[in-house]
Amino acid sequence: MIPLEWYLALAAVLFSIGAYGILVERNGLKVLMCLEILLNAANINLVAFSRENLMGQEFALFSIAIAACEVAVGLALLIMLFRYMDTIDLETFNILRW
Amino acid sequence: MMSGYMEIALITIVGILFPVIAFVASWLLRPSHPNDEKFTIYECGEIALGGDSRKNIGIQFYLFALIFVIFDVEAIFLYPWAVSFGGLGAFAFIEMMIFIGVLVAGYAYAWKIGALEWVGDA
Amino acid sequence: MSYGLLIPELIIAASALIVLLAVFMKDGGKKFAGYVSIVALLVSLILVLKDGLVTPTPYFNDTIVIDPLSQIFNMIFLLVSLLVVIGGIRYNEDKPHAEIFYSLLLFATLGMMVVAISNDLIPLFVGFELASLATYPMAAFERTKRGIEASMKYFVIGALSSSLLLFGMSYIYGVAGTTNIPQIADALSLNLMKPASLLGLLFIVSGFGFKMALVPFHMWAVDVYDGAPHLVTALLSSASKKMAFVAAFKILVVGLIALRFDWYIGLALLAVLTMTLGNVVAAVQRSVKRMLAYSSVAHAGYIAIAFVVISKSLAEAEIALAGGILHIFSHALMNAGAFIVAAIIAAAVISKVKPGEEDNLDNYAGLGKIAPVTALMMAILMLSLGGVPPMFGFWSKAVIFLSAIKADLLWLAIIGVLNSALSLYYYARVVMYMYYRDPVIERVNEPLMYVLPVAIATMGVILLGLYPPTYEWAFEAARTLLMMGGIL
Numbered sequence: 190m191i192p193l194e195w196y197l198a199l200a201a202v203l204f205s206i207g208a209y210g211i212l213v214e215r216n217g218l219k220v221l222m223c224l225e226i227l228l229n230a231a232n233i234n235l236v237a238f239s240r241e242n243l244m245g246q247e248f249a250l251f252s253i254a255i256a257a258c259e260v261a262v263g264l265a266l267l268i269m270l271f272r273y274m275d276t277i278d279l280e281t282f283n284i285l286r287w
Numbered sequence: 288m289m290s291g292y293m294e295i296a297l298i299t300i301v302g303i304l305f306p307v308i309a310f311v312a313s314w315l316l317r318p319s320h321p322n323d324e325k326f327t328i329y330e331c332g333e334i335a336l337g338g339d340s341r342k343n344i345g346i347q348f349y350l351f352a353l354i355f356v357i358f359d360v361e362a363i364f365l366y367p368w369a370v371s372f373g374g375l376g377a378f379a380f381i382e383m384m385i386f387i388g389v390l391v392a393g394y395a396y397a398w399k400i401g402a403l404e405w406v407g408d409a
Numbered sequence: 410m411s412y413g414l415l416i417p418e419l420i421i422a423a424s425a426l427i428v429l430l431a432v433f434m435k436d437g438g439k440k441f442a443g444y445v446s447i448v449a450l451l452v453s454l455i456l457v458l459k460d461g462l463v464t465p466t467p468y469f470n471d472t473i474v475i476d477p478l479s480q481i482f483n484m485i486f487l488l489v490s491l492l493v494v495i496g497g498i499r500y501n502e503d504k505p506h507a508e509i510f511y512s513l514l515l516f517a518t519l520g521m522m523v524v525a526i527s528n529d530l531i532p533l534f535v536g537f538e539l540a541s542l543a544t545y546p547m548a549a550f551e552r553t554k555r556g557i558e559a560s561m562k563y564f565v566i567g568a569l570s571s572s573l574l575l576f577g578m579s580y581i582y583g584v585a586g587t588t589n590i591p592q593i594a595d596a597l598s599l600n601l602m603k604p605a606s607l608l609g610l611l612f613i614v615s616g617f618g619f620k621m622a623l624v625p626f627h628m629w630a631v632d633v634y635d636g637a638p639h640l641v642t643a644l645l646s647s648a649s650k651k652m653a654f655v656a657a658f659k660i661l662v663v664g665l666i667a668l669r670f671d672w673y674i675g676l677a678l679l680a681v682l683t684m685t686l687g688n689v690v691a692a693v694q695r696s697v698k699r700m701l702a703y704s705s706v707a708h709a710g711y712i713a714i715a716f717v718v719i720s721k722s723l724a725e726a727e728i729a730l731a732g733g734i735l736h737i738f739s740h741a742l743m744n745a746g747a748f749i750v751a752a753i754i755a756a757a758v759i760s761k762v763k764p765g766e767e768d769n770l771d772n773y774a775g776l777g778k779i780a781p782v783t784a785l786m787m788a789i790l791m792l793s794l795g796g797v798p799p800m801f802g803f804w805s806k807a808v809i810f811l812s813a814i815k816a817d818l819l820w821l822a823i824i825g826v827l828n829s830a831l832s833l834y835y836y837a838r839v840v841m842y843m844y845y846r847d848p849v850i851e852r853v854n855e856p857l858m859y860v861l862p863v864a865i866a867t868m869g870v871i872l873l874g875l876y877p878p879t880y881e882w883a884f885e886a887a888r889t890l891l892m893m894g895g896i897l
Contacts (some may be wrong), residue, residue: 204576211569220565227572234579244588245579248531250363252575255538257360259568261353262542266564268349269549270557279565282558284636392426399432400506 196237203230217270217277221263228256347405354397361390414466414475417453417483418522422829424449425515431508433628442508446515450494454487461882465889469590472529481734482525482655485741489648490518492745492862493640496752500640510550514644517543528893529793530578530588533656537574541567544649548637559636566629569746570619577612580605581664591893594663601826610664620653623713624682627706634702635768639752642698646705647745651737658730662719663894673721677821680717684710684828687811692835698751698768700835701744704794707832708740711825714809722816729816730887732808735880739801739870743794746866750787751838753780753859758850773839775848780855784843786867793870795836796829801874808880 203226210223232249239245267277274281368375368383397403411418428445429607431438457480465476501507516539523536545567549560564662580590584606585596597606615626622630630650634642687707694700715733719726755767758779766772776784806829813822873879 199578207572211565217561223569224565224572227569228575231572231575231579234576235582238579238583240588241586242533246583248534248578248582248588250367251531251535254363255535255542256359257356258542259538259571261357262545263564263568264349264353266545266549266557266561268346269552270561271346273552273554273557279561282562284555284558389426392430396429396432 193237193240196233200230200233200237203227203233215278215280217267217279220279221260221267224263225256225260228259229253293392350402354402358394360385412468414460415468415473417456417487417722418519418526420449420453420456421515421519421522421527424717425512425519428508428515429512432506437508439501439507440498442502442511443494446494446511447491447498449515450491450518452489454484454491457483462885463503467528472532473526474528475526476886476889478658478734478889479526480652481738481882481886483522485651485738486518486521486525487635489644489651489741489745490514492749492866493644495862495865496643496749496859499756499856500638500752503895504550510547512548513543516540517547517644517649521648524652527657527659528590530582530590530593530660533590533659534571534575534578537652537656538571540652541571544641544645547644549639550634550641551638555636556638557610557750559633562629563633563637566619570616570626572616573612573619574616577609577616578615580609581660584609585759590659593665594894597664607663610661613660613664617653618679620652621657621713622706623679623708623709624686625707627683627687630706631699631702632707635696635699639698639748639755642702643745643748643752646702646748647741648710649742650705653686654733654737655885656845657716658733658890659893661716662726662730662890670823673717673818676713676720676816677717680710681824682710682820683707683713684825688828688831688835692831694835695770696768697754697770697773697839698748700770700839701747701751703834704835705740707828708736708744708794708826711806711809712736712740714813714821714825717821718812718816718818721818725812726891727884727887727888728808729812730890731776731883732805732810732812732881734883735805735808738879738883739793739805739874742866742869742873743790743802746790746863746870747787748865749859749866750783750790753783753855753863756859757853757856770839770842773842774846776843779850779852781852781854782860783863786860786863788840788843789867790870791836791839795833797833799874801870804874841873844882 207223207226207230210226211220214220214223232252235245235249235252237245239249271277364386365383368379372379428442431442431445434441454851460475461480461484462477463475463480465474468473494511497507497514499512501510504510520536520538520540520543521749523539524533527533529534545560545564549556578588581593581597584603585593587593587596606862610752618626619629630646632647637645672798684707687703687705687710691700691703693708694703712733715729718729751768754772754776758772758776776787789800793802796806798804806825810822810825813825
């Protein structure tokens with residue numbers, strides 16, 4: 190049996206990678222990937238904690254489905270961004286300030 | 288403890304053997320008449336990119352992929368439902384039919400507004 | 410088992426699909442979709458009002474509970490959506506694909522209602538995401554550069570906040586071993602000060618902080634409220650943000666009470682920063698829409714006082730929560746009304762004054778003569794937002810400040826009152842522009858479908874503050890929540 194701490198450490202590392210990526214990446218697609226990594230970190234936690242009952246796994250199933258919907262909405266927005274601005278670089282956002 | 292890994296090993300072996308047997312069987316059984324058309328790379332009905340694949344691909348692919356992802360992943364709810372179908376009774380069946388009905392409504396909408404029309408290379 | 414109390418949710422779910430399929434009708438079903446949405450929201454609203462003070466009724470293995478708390482929030486969400494949909498009839502006249510506007514709006518409403526009725530982390534998260542995912546594309550409904558930028562920002566921040574939330578929830582589940590909220594409260598009180606529960610609550614606070622737009626998590630909100638179409642902004646700031654508050658009430662209040670944490674200094678700092686920054690920056694804005702966006706940040710600060718009082722003194726928790734709920738209600742009405750007024754100006758007045766600068770305060774000059782009905786309603790809404798008696802906005806704020814005073818937080822109440830005075834400056838400036846500046850154009854026609862929702866909001870703002878059952882309902886809701894958290 191793999192100890193619980195290992196899973197938690199893995200999830201924490203994944204979460205940190207995702208959070209770092211969102212903060213420094215400027216490419217819309219990479220930001221989207223980092224968001225998915227964040228959600229998957231939480232999924233690992235949920236499944237790892239799910240030892241006495243199955244609620245965590247149930248929760249993870251729902252969150253996988255939600256992550257798919259989220260990626261679909263995000264990609265749709267990115268496609269729209271590309272059509273209207275010819276780039277998916279998030280650095281181009283400069284209209285709305287203060 | 289070990290028994291759990293035995294099953295995984297079994298699946299691994301079967302998983303490797305399956306394509307090998309399929310390829311060997313079809314190689315032994317098929318007639319061989321090669322021509323140019325048959326040697327081109329198969330790419331879902333599109334003309335093959337060939338050579339360097341690092342170029343922009345029509346945006347239509349992404350739209351199809353989007354729709355595919357949604358319907359594909361929602362299928363995960365069908366697995367737990369199917370596994371425990373026997374003990375759930377009629378109520379769960381109706382619930383799942385409603386769930387699939389909602390997906391079908393979304394599919395019908397996507398079809399109607401023309402998201403599934405192939406407009407050619409964009 | 411009877412599902413009578415779930416009928417409002419079922420109506421909204423069914424109508425969201427029907428509206429989507431209106432696209433199969435010969436004329437595109439634009440009018441049909443709008444009126445179906447109005448009828449569905451109206452019927453659900455009446456059903457919710459009928460069973461306002463219901464005894465808590467659990468459904469689906471206790472994952473969902475209908476109680477006065479969920480009913481009052483359902484009422485707020487349905488009311489705001491109704492106002493937005495009525496305005497949407499006029500707004501969508503010249504827009505293609507109106508059915509998707511109504512459908513997304515109904516799905517968003519459904520998600521918010523699911524959050525309000527959930528008694529378990531799983532439906533709460535699913536509802537939260539449904540409401541968020543439905544509103545991301547709505548911000549880009551007009552496909553302008555501003556709209557797309559707003560929508561993309563909203564998406565990235567919204568997705569980040571829900572990941573933080575889910576990550577926090579996973580730790581809470583790990584400590585408590587269950588996703589049922591009352592059982593979590595029991596389990597957490599046995600696991601005082603475990604690092605994992607602290608960590609989980611911290612992530613949840615920041616996840617909700619983003620959604621509630623508390624300083625320092627507020628930067629995205631103003632940009633999104635500014636870039637999105639007026640009606641969508643009304644929905645975002647009046648309903649979507651309020652959903653984060655009800656979710657926070659459910660999880661945080663229960664968690665904070667269970668952990669008996671002395672977090673009130675940190676929360677008070679958050680509340681004070683939020684109101685002060687919101688009000689100060691709002692005061693220097695020239696764009697009415699941005700001013701309203703910042704004022705909506707400031708109002709989140711007033712509501713956050715409720716959290717401070719709860720973590721300071723349990724004895725005053727009931728009145729603090731009731732004040733928070735009342736202010737959520739009054740702010741939802743005032744804000745939705747004010748943003749729809751901005752939509753009227755953008756639609757009816759602006760094309761004649763300064764195209765391209767639709768929200769500039771100069772467009773409001775002489776509105777009392779250009780559009781008298783709209784101007785009068787806007788004046789009432791502005792004064793209510795500023796907290797002038799006898800409007801609803803005054804009474805709800807007064808209840809919150811009262812709870813702070815009772816909990817020995819006099820300084821917090823004083824900061825709140827000073828902030829209200831500051832906010833009155835920029836609200837009154839709008840009124841001043843409307844009545845003491847000369848109009849630059851002739852009188853214009855005020856579109857009925859825009860005026861109607863503003864009129865409903867204005868009537869509510871005038872009457873509800875003087876109508877005792879509102880307070881009874883809010884206090885009953887507060888008591889239900891505290892019972893869920895194991896006190897009372």
